[in-house]
Amino acid sequence: MSSILGVLVVAFLAGVEGVVDEWEFHQPIVACTLVGLATGNLFSGIALGAALQLVTLGWMNIGTAVAPDPALAAVVAAWWVSGAAHLPAAAGVILAIPLALIGQGLTRGLRQLIIPLVAQADRAAAQGNLRRITWLHWSSMVLQGLRVMIPTALFMLLPATWIQQGYAAIPEVLRGGLRVSAGLLVVVSFAIVINMMATRQLWPFFFIGFALATDGHLSLVALGMIGVGLAILYIKLQSKDTPHHDGSGTPPNDEDELDRELDDL
Amino acid sequence: MTYRKGVSEVTDEPKLRRLTLSDQLLVFSHSGLEQAAWNYPRLQNLGFCYLMVPAIRRLYPEKEARILAAQRHLELFNTMPYMQSLITGVTLSLEEDHANGKGVSNDDIRALKVSMMGSLAGVADPVWWGTLRPILSAFAASLALSGFGIVGPLVFFIGWNVARLSFRWATQRWGYLQGLKVVTFLSSGVLQKLTLGASIVGMFVMGAIVPRWTRFKFAPIIASSQHNSLSLQAMLDQLLPGLVPLILTLVCVWLLRHHVKPLWLLLGVFILGLGGYWLGLLR
Numbered sequence: 001m002s003s004i005l006g007v008l009v010v011a012f013l014a015g016v017e018g019v020v021d022e023w024e025f026h027q028p029i030v031a032c033t034l035v036g037l038a039t040g041n042l043f044s045g046i047a048l049g050a051a052l053q054l055v056t057l058g059w060m061n062i063g064t065a066v067a068p069d070p071a072l073a074a075v076v077a078a079w080w081v082s083g084a085a086h087l088p089a090a091a092g093v094i095l096a097i098p099l100a101l102i103g104q105g106l107t108r109g110l111r112q113l114i115i116p117l118v119a120q121a122d123r124a125a126a127q128g129n130l131r132r133i134t135w136l137h138w139s140s141m142v143l144q145g146l147r148v149m150i151p152t153a154l155f156m157l158l159p160a161t162w163i164q165q166g167y168a169a170i171p172e173v174l175r176g177g178l179r180v181s182a183g184l185l186v187v188v189s190f191a192i193v194i195n196m197m198a199t200r201q202l203w204p205f206f207f208i209g210f211a212l213a214t215d216g217h218l219s220l221v222a223l224g225m226i227g228v229g230l231a232i233l234y235i236k237l238q239s240k241d242t243p244h245h246d247g248s249g250t251p252p253n254d255e256d257e258l259d260r261e262l263d264d265l
Numbered sequence: 266m267t268y269r270k271g272v273s274e275v276t277d278e279p280k281l282r283r284l285t286l287s288d289q290l291l292v293f294s295h296s297g298l299e300q301a302a303w304n305y306p307r308l309q310n311l312g313f314c315y316l317m318v319p320a321i322r323r324l325y326p327e328k329e330a331r332i333l334a335a336q337r338h339l340e341l342f343n344t345m346p347y348m349q350s351l352i353t354g355v356t357l358s359l360e361e362d363h364a365n366g367k368g369v370s371n372d373d374i375r376a377l378k379v380s381m382m383g384s385l386a387g388v389a390d391p392v393w394w395g396t397l398r399p400i401l402s403a404f405a406a407s408l409a410l411s412g413f414g415i416v417g418p419l420v421f422f423i424g425w426n427v428a429r430l431s432f433r434w435a436t437q438r439w440g441y442l443q444g445l446k447v448v449t450f451l452s453s454g455v456l457q458k459l460t461l462g463a464s465i466v467g468m469f470v471m472g473a474i475v476p477r478w479t480r481f482k483f484a485p486i487i488a489s490s491q492h493n494s495l496s497l498q499a500m501l502d503q504l505l506p507g508l509v510p511l512i513l514t515l516v517c518v519w520l521l522r523h524h525v526k527p528l529w530l531l532l533g534v535f536i537l538g539l540g541g542y543w544l545g546l547l548r
Binding site for chain 2: 115133202205
């Protein structure tokens with residue numbers, strides 16, 4: 001019983017975060033770990049979270065676009081993997097995709113449904129009622145949490161034996177294929193991230209990174225250092241090439257500032 | 266910093282309205298919920314008004330001014346949520362000047378928010394969502410998958426939130442202290458350089474991630490005779506390890522450039538995996 005409550009609390013937090021995007025409780029590596037903790041199978045939760053994270057890391061809400069929703073996907077998939085159904089992590093990764101699309105639809109719907117609530121805020125503002133504005137905002141936060149918590153509760157009503165029987169009914173050849181597919185889906189996420197950043201001048205850095213990484217001796221930290229070093233060099237050389245427009249040029253402390261901020265990355 | 270807020274040459278002015286440090290901390294604590302009431306067509310409007318509530322309460326005790334302030338911040342607003350802290354800081358500084366009658370009008374505040382929100386979002390989206398989160402979460406996932414267990418999720422959760430909270434507070438405070446000087450600073454092109462630098466690191470690391478974290482193996486033997494067996498994977502590893510993931514990734518990027526929806530790509534890769542296993546090519 002306490003594990004069910006725990007999962008529902010995680011679902012609520014993930015639902016709020018899926019829209020607010022602050023503490024990142026909706027990212028699979030956090031959400032699945034917490035579900036694993038609630039159900040007492042921490043390690044299967046972490047394994048699913050890490051595998052699913054690689055698939056979802058390219059999903060981002062930019063501007064007014066709504067990406068597939070990792071919140072519902074991570075929580076429900078983790079319930080099926082770490083809970084009584086004990087599905088393998090690869091099956092969880094595959095099931096997460098349709099769940100993410102359901103979550104995306106719910107996010108879109110709620111962004112429409114919330115309009116009357118915002119209209120209430122206009123009325124409150126016209127009366128100078130700040131307390132009411134605060135309350136309206138908090139209630140919309142609760143709605144965002146319920147957006148994931150209620151569907152999660154419905155999915156949890158499905159008996160674990162059904163899920164297990166469904167999985168057992170899949171032929172062996174498909175099950176092996178699922179495992180292969182789960183490992184391959186990450187390239188789509190990588191492509192989304194690359195597509196967002198890539199410009200003609202940046203492609204060389206992608207291939208340098210690729211070539212260096214195929215040498216197994218370089219650790220990830222070493223690769224990161226090379227990357228930051230290249231970025232600083234490139235920007236320094238570029239600003240040397242372009243003549244300054246404003247006589248005196250950019251003040252030197254601008255570049256120091258940049259160096260410091262790059263170090264922080 | 267020599268620039269001080271609210272210091273004026275006229276000494277015998279009535280008492281100035283000031284935002285205390287605790288007001289600013291309250292606004293900061295509200296700022297993390299900004300997107301909760303995200304709605305079409307006015308986007309983050311209620312969220313921004315909500316986070317300004319502590320400041321409005323302090324600066325405008327009179328009902329008329331309070332109504333105007335609340336309505337001013339209920340107008341359309343949308344930016345990258347972490348960059349909103351910088352806009353909030355500058356807005357707080359302008360609101361303070363407005364409340365003290367220092368020649369900042371309703372429209373000035375409105376115009377400032379609109380002018381900052383678009384350009385800052387364009388700069389911050391690639392840094393936070395495009396570089397920092399994919400790299401940090403992929404690093405954490407690889408830690409978790411290579412036997413470090415709980416360390417992976419902890420690295421991601423703590424690393425991300427320390428970076429986010431310190432960035433938010435530092436930019437809000439800086440925006441409040443500097444006021445409109447921030448706008449001049451931003452137009453000097455520092456942000457563009459920072460974004461370029463982050464994008465370079467991002468592209469470089471994505472290149473490094475592709476061969477390391479794509480799980481892809483051809484079946485060990487595709488043809489064998491009595492004397493030797495031919496392994497496709499061994500041959501490819503001789504040529505260039507990670508070549509197939511690289512090609513797959515580039516094909517996906519190419520398709521995305523031609524407006525193929527990511528959902529179709531997921532479906533295509535899914536079928537590729539199933540088919541490859543069924544044919545005995547992949548394992």
